[in-house]
Amino acid sequence: MKASEFDQRFDDGEDMSAVLDTARARRPGEEPRRVNVDFPVWMIAELDREATRLGVTRQSLIKVWIAERLAHGGDSAA
Template sequence: MKAKTKAETFDRKFDADESIIDHLDVDKARRVGTKTKRVNVDFPAWMVQSIDREARRLGVTRQSLIKLWLADRLDQSRATVNN
């Protein structure tokens, strides 16, 4: 019965927007779907220069900017398909 009590306490705290961090083992926590896979993409030099310029302006790396742009585009595409 102890496990059920823990689950009920967890659910109650979560539903009440209370902290549940004490009930979690964050050292073992992993985000779903974040396994990475390396890909190689060739861009024209002018495009790399433009990406680098925008990345510097935003204070992020080239890789971060490309991932952000791709994620935004995929979200837009997904939203279009779902409507």
């Protein structure tokens, strides 16, 4: 399909998802970037305990908890 045909069909409101290859698609700004954060020993122990209880890694737990907090936009006070 030529780009002009694709553009015309898209502009006409046609669903173009069937002709797109999304296997390698990425959203901008979602590339991982390494950061270093220092935690006190007691906090690491608590994180590890909770991660083990949930059956996930410490890193996964931290990422989920931070994402949840950011999704709420800081609604609750720390």
